[in-house]
Amino acid sequence: MQDARIRLLSACLLSAAAFISISGAAAAFIWWLVFTHRLRCIRHRMAVLAAVALFCLVSFVIVLSGGDGLSYLVRMTAILLIGTWLYADSVPGEFPALGTWLLGPKTGFELGMIAGMAMQVADGIGKDFDRLRMAYAQKQVPWGIRVLLPAGRLLLYDALRRADETTELLAVRGYRNGGTCCPRFRTPFCDILAGTCAVFVLIVAFVPVSEFFIHYR
Amino acid sequence: MKIVLDSVTHARPSWSLAAKGTFTPGIHLVSGDVGSGKSTLALLMAGLLTPDRGTVIREGIDKAMLSFQFPEFHVTGLSVADECRSWNLEPEPVLASAGIMASPERPAHSLSRGELKRLHLACLLSREYDLLLLDEPFSSLDCPGKEWAARQIGRRTAGITVVFTHEQSTFPHIDHIWEIREGNLADCGGMPGALRAWERAPAIVKRLVAEEKIPADLTQESIVEAACRTQE
Numbered sequence: 465m466q467d468a469r470i471r472l473l474s475a476c477l478l479s480a481a482a483f484i485s486i487s488g489a490a491a492a493f494i495w496w497l498v499f500t501h502r503l504r505c506i507r508h509r510m511a512v513l514a515a516v517a518l519f520c521l522v523s524f525v526i527v528l529s530g531g532d533g534l535s536y537l538v539r540m541t542a543i544l545l546i547g548t549w550l551y552a553d554s555v556p557g558e559f560p561a562l563g564t565w566l567l568g569p570k571t572g573f574e575l576g577m578i579a580g581m582a583m584q585v586a587d588g589i590g591k592d593f594d595r596l597r598m599a600y601a602q603k604q605v606p607w608g609i610r611v612l613l614p615a616g617r618l619l620l621y622d623a624l625r626r627a628d629e630t631t632e633l634l635a636v637r638g639y640r641n642g643g644t645c646c647p648r649f650r651t652p653f654c655d656i657l658a659g660t661c662a663v664f665v666l667i668v669a670f671v672p673v674s675e676f677f678i679h680y681r
Numbered sequence: 682m683k684i685v686l687d688s689v690t691h692a693r694p695s696w697s698l699a700a701k702g703t704f705t706p707g708i709h710l711v712s713g714d715v716g717s718g719k720s721t722l723a724l725l726m727a728g729l730l731t732p733d734r735g736t737v738i739r740e741g742i743d744k745a746m747l748s749f750q751f752p753e754f755h756v757t758g759l760s761v762a763d764e765c766r767s768w769n770l771e772p773e774p775v776l777a778s779a780g781i782m783a784s785p786e787r788p789a790h791s792l793s794r795g796e797l798k799r800l801h802l803a804c805l806l807s808r809e810y811d812l813l814l815l816d817e818p819f820s821s822l823d824c825p826g827k828e829w830a831a832r833q834i835g836r837r838t839a840g841i842t843v844v845f846t847h848e849q850s851t852f853p854h855i856d857h858i859w860e861i862r863e864g865n866l867a868d869c870g871g872m873p874g875a876l877r878a879w880e881r882a883p884a885i886v887k888r889l890v891a892e893e894k895i896p897a898d899l900t901q902e903s904i905v906e907a908a909c910r911t912q913e
Contacts, residue, residue, distance in 0.1 A: 599757050603768060614763070
């Protein structure tokens with residue numbers, strides 16, 4: 465999807481739909497199958513698998529405590545897939561343009577810039593993670609639960625250090641607030657179609673599908 | 682013990698590397714310009730990158746290590762002490778060896794890049810490896826730091842050590858020189874004869890070779906000895 469506005473709006477609608485009901489999650493999953501590159505849009509497969517494993521663990525705990533763990537698992541997995549698609553399709557520099565279009569050159573630009581930086585941090589953490597695994601392998605330290613905590617501390621420290629360096633760089637370049645940006649967006653027909661379908665997905669999330677089938681019988 | 686590059690090739694859209702040769706125990710220098718493919722060759726030899734064609738054959742090598750150009754790529758400990766311990770080393774002797782005055786409790790990433798490089802090399806060179814691949818071991822170091830690193834590397838007497846560098850002034854003791862020329866790894870031969878075949882040799886070495894004052898080694902002492910040699 466090329467138009468960042470439709471992409472962000474679609475992601476919000478689909479996430480909301482998946483969160484609201486299991487039928488919304490199913491519809492969001494179908495949307496993901498139809499309008500994205502599916503598994504090819506998952507950049508960090510191991511991270512996604514780890515997140516799914518975490519969801520499985522939480523849903524198991526919910527089942528044990530008498531709740532609907534399966535519903536939680538399906539909804540959270542759908543939200544995760546939408547998130548991975550949004551992350552994979554994003555292009556560096558488009559968030560300031562999107563923010564400026566949405567909220568103007570001061571607040572919008574700043575929010576867009578923060579969002580862009582957050583994406584950079586996410587990318588940086590992914591690369592740091594790969595390097596860290598390689599460093600542990602070089603030191604012949606097996607990758608496992610024992611090293612997860614120190615590795616996590618190091619990743620967090622690195623992310624904070626990088627954020628500090630970015631702040632200094634902005635200050636050195638004289639940045640105070642706001643910025644000028646002339647956003648231009650390309651909107652092909654398939655983007656409009658995908659966005660429209662995302663609206664329908666949200667509507668489906670509010671439809672009580674099970675009751676409909678009961679009445680139909 | 683040896684590592685054989687059997688017609689290894691690795692290509693990217695606008696660049697390719699071809700390598701063929703056998704690395705035996707001793708200290709090898711792989712020279713080449715920035716972007717010539719030294720780091721890629723190091724990754725291939727370390728087994729962290731798979732060649733497009735050919736094979737990298739290791740014989741008698743149980744313990745191998747690749748030292749990356751950027752020392753932060755090796756850091757797994759939050760503090761300097763943690764980092765030393767991650768190499769199974771006590772911090773005090775390592776810090777003394779590397780000439781680092783920082784507190785062991787200081788975050789490792791708060792060291793300057795030069796200090797971190799010295800810390801990394803001190804940890805790395807305190808251990809024994811059958812194959813040690815050093816990608817730009819002198820980068821980020823000042824002149825005394827480079828001389829310290831060259832002395833430490835030159836002390837290795839066992840195993841295969843390969844130094845990948847574009848450095849032109851400071852070298853450890855070298856047994857064999859290789860050079861990457863236009864995407865091909867060329868074997869210049871053993872020292873000191875290799876100096877005649879080394880196309881991108883440092884200016885001082887080229888001049889000494891032209892004057893038939895061939896240095897026995899690439900260490901500063903050998904270069905000075907050759908430069909001061911009187912023609913008979």
